[in-house]
Amino acid sequence: MFTILKTIHITCVIFSITGYMIRGIWMMRESPWLHKKWVRVLPHIIDTTLLVSAILLAVQIQQYPFVHGWLTAKVLALIAYIVVGAVGLKYGRTKKIRVTAWLVAIATFLYIVLVALTRQVLPYLA
Secondary structure (H helix, E strand, O other): OHHHHHHHHHHHHHHHHHHHHHHHHHHHHOOHHHHOHHHHHHHHHHHHHHHHHHHHHHHHHOOOOOOOHHHHHHHHHHHHHHHHHHHHHHHOOOHHHHHHHHHHHHHHHHHHHHHHHHOOOOHHHO
């Protein structure tokens, strides 16, 4: 069961960041694709599956946010990623703000992945 959950989680991670990057490119190009209903709905399905699989994995390995530092770092970075990502795709007032936030969100995502791989709050030092 652990292997299946982990596979689902990693697959959703790949789909989530790929979709975010594509939507960011569409945002920069002002593409009409960005406004299609499936483009607005699919990320929520993927990200919900990602979050549920993350919770189930945490329960399975018995490591929890606010108990284990690396998982706390991932959760806090995830919140930052969601906020900055929303500014990047939707709420930034200017294209410059949206592009900057989009890039910061991608960097935050990379941090989350590094924390997951190293189980260190500061994975750059691992």
